[in-house]
Amino acid sequence: MIENDSPRLDAVFRALADPTRRAMLRRLAHGEHSIGELAQPFAMSLAGASKHVKVLEAAGLVRRTVQGRTHRCRLDGSRLAEAYHWLRDYEPFWADHPDAREGLLRADDAAGAAGHRHNRDRD
Amino acid sequence: MIENDSPRLDAVFRALADPTRRAMLRRLAHGEHSIGELAQPFAMSLAGASKHVKVLEAAGLVRRTVQGRTHRCRLDGSRLAEAYHWLRDYEPFWADHPDAREGLLRADDAAGAAGHRHNRDRD
DNA sequence: CCGACAGTAAACCATATGGTTTAATATTTG
DNA sequence: CAAATATTAAACCATATGGTTTACTGTCGG
Incomplete structure (x- = not known):
């Protein structure tokens, strides 16, 4: 049961309210990617992209597994589902x-x- | 065709990222309401609520018709549909x-x- | 005309956001 | 070990956000 007053929905919608982050999600829909790979398409410092990924991760939209010095990110759809259902x-x-x-x-x-x-x- | 890099989606998701505004939308799903009526359930000044409504309006989620000194607000679902389709x-x-x-x-x-x-x- | 009422505007405040640059931390490689 | 690589951390900046309070505008009712 998704409450209307839900910090989770707050975080998900806030995370989706940025075109860079939506593009990152879109990229992740094609498969796993490292932070550097996610950052590459944007005219933005790596640190900046890293912060975007952190926002996505905090919203539960992305999960990360550290493999040596690279961080592999993958999409997690469950929180997107909550937003989808709210909208429905x-x-x-x-x-x-x-x-x-x-x-x-x-x-x-x-x-x-x-x-x-x-x-x-x-x- | 909804572009990923869309200021409209930005505005819609940003508008939805606040529980007060989501509650207002929910209320408007039951029917039209004035600003004062929308403000009433919240521990918030009327001016504060007015600003929230303006955000919803700017995102295209709410439309307003002025009737004398009261403003009647109603939900407009089309922008919600865009967000829904993006999520789908x-x-x-x-x-x-x-x-x-x-x-x-x-x-x-x-x-x-x-x-x-x-x-x-x-x- | 005058006061009450609905709402906005403006100024203000604290905090969040999106971005940068410059370290710092690990890890891989020569 | 040393250098290069991948990423985060921290400090910083400009602007946005959510909220307030105090005017101000406009409309309704006597």
Whole structure:
């Protein structure tokens, strides 16, 4: 159950709010990469890139294993899933179903109202 | 086609990275609200809440119509959809399909490789 | 017209963020 | 061992962020 007031969501969305970090994630979707490899495409010092990776890691989006002097980073999708699921509850607000808004996201007000479509757990 | 290097995505994710703003969005999912109504649940000055709404508005998540002295805010889902679609490309990284990672998000490297499942437009 | 009300603007403050440069720490290699 | 490599740490800087308080603007009700 994803709380709306969740430091985890804070960290994930904050981490995603930077184009450099999104590009790094995208790169990591192709496979593991070292810090230097991640830094290479950007006009940025290695230290700067290292800080970006640390933000991604702190948000739980990237995990790192140290192999000798290089750090291999890989994407961890679970936190992305939480963000995705949080957003999914708003789907009626962009989908073709203008009436589907009706009563959506009300699972918490009327907590007992089971059987609702879309009554997922997150918030 | 959602670019990875997109100021819009920056603004949306940044706007979502705050629990107060997420709670406001949630509230707006139940219907339109004035600034004062949005501010009320929080231990925060009206001016503070007003600034949060402005951030949401700047990100395109909220639209406002002035009615006399009150401002009625309503949720606009289209920008949320962009964030959602951006995240969706990473679905293989949290879904049960550990092998579905293979070749995913490669639509751009091999631009001509059509027929790929999951070869959506965003980036 | 006058006061209450809804909201913004502006100035201010503390802290966070994104970036740099210059060390410092490990590790690999000659 | 010494030099090169990969990365972090630390100090620093400019700007952004989240919040306040104190005006100020505009509208509604008498």
